[in-house]
Amino acid sequence: MEFTEIEYYLQYCDKLTVNDQALIIRANSELVLNALRRCWKSVIEIAQKQKRDTAFIYLGDAERPYYKIYDWFLQMEENQSQSQEINPELPAPTGLDLIAPYLKNADEIRVLEFMKEKISEGLIVIITSQIDNRCRFTSKSLKPERAFWTPEQFVNYDYLKSWDIDQIGRPSQEYERMRALLDRDSFIPGYEYSLRRPKPDLALCRYRTDYYHVADGWGGEPIRIGVSHPDDWQLLQPAVN
CATH class of the missing domain: 3.30.300 (GMP Synthetase; Chain A, domain 3)
Structure with a gap:
């Protein structure tokens, strides 16, 4: 048979x-x-x-x-x-x-295993607080040609500054949609969005990222994990002179 x-x-x-x-x-x-x-x-x-x-x-x-x-x-x-x-x-x-693995209720050990797996595949891993939107971790696979800063410089960076693509003091609709989808599904595959790189560069770039919501697996803090391929980005507007 x-x-x-x-x-x-x-x-x-x-x-x-x-x-x-x-x-x-x-x-x-x-x-x-x-x-x-x-x-x-x-x-x-x-x-x-x-x-x-x-x-x-x-x-x-x-x-x-x-x-x-x-x-x-x-x-x-x-x-x-x-x-x-x-x-x-x-x-x-x-x-x-x-x-993708369902990480909403993952503990810290499971989160670390997931990060290690993705980093070993050559992917970029970024952890951001769901409370204050500050960066908690950036893998060394993020290169300055993509993000202007080094991974170490991003630690504690307020990502709302980058989501404010029109520089009007509030994040874009793409940010609001990302948060809503994460609240609903806990995982967003291949999410496409635009960000401003940090000052003084401020170039506008397009990115694509898999987002995972973890409720309390980072020292009790709710986080989102962004995983992306190093080449998944485009320059839309060059740096501000």
């Missing part, structure tokens, strides 16, 4: 269940957990057959889902492909990139 890939890995999961929100899948190992992530389209198809638009994938009997998969990821992937055709200089994330 031949199995599809998703059928093969579902053999190593507990019986599928549903609740009011989502399809629930409990994998018996990290191997199966990550295999289901690769089969995310098939997973969401199963959820849709159960009249659910979300799938939660757990590792064993864990109380918190490791992955959350939403049906809107399908449309997101299609939109990113179209964006890539328009602007091939920015690499478009694949659907697989949209399936």
Whole structure:
């Protein structure tokens, strides 16, 4: 008897269940957990057959889902492909990139593991307070040609100054939308936005970042973690003379 890939890995999961929100899948190992992530389209198809638009994938009997998969990821992937055709200089994330670890209730150890993983992949990791919008950490993979400052200079920087792209004393609508989406979903894949680089440069740049909301995994402080590829940026307006 031949199995599809998703059928093969579902053999190593507990019986599928549903609740009011989502399809629930409990994998018996990290191997199966990550295999289901690769089969995310098939997973969401199963959820849709159960009249659910979300799938939660757990590792064993864990109380918190490791992955959350939403049906809107399908449309997101299609939109990113179209964006890539328009602007091939920015690499478009694949659907697989949209399936990220669910970090809202992660503890500090889990946050540090996640940071280490992303930094080892050569990605930029920036941690910002959700309370005062000040930078708590910037990885060394952030280069001055992208951000003007060095990573060390960004520590304690108030990012609202950069979100104030029109320099009128308040952040842009893209900032407000980012905060609203994080409050709702706790994860935003491939979010595109503009920032002003710090003074005295003040160049206007376009960036793309995966944002993760962590409720209290940084010394009890709510934070957002921004993860991006070093090349995911464009200069829109040069530095102010």
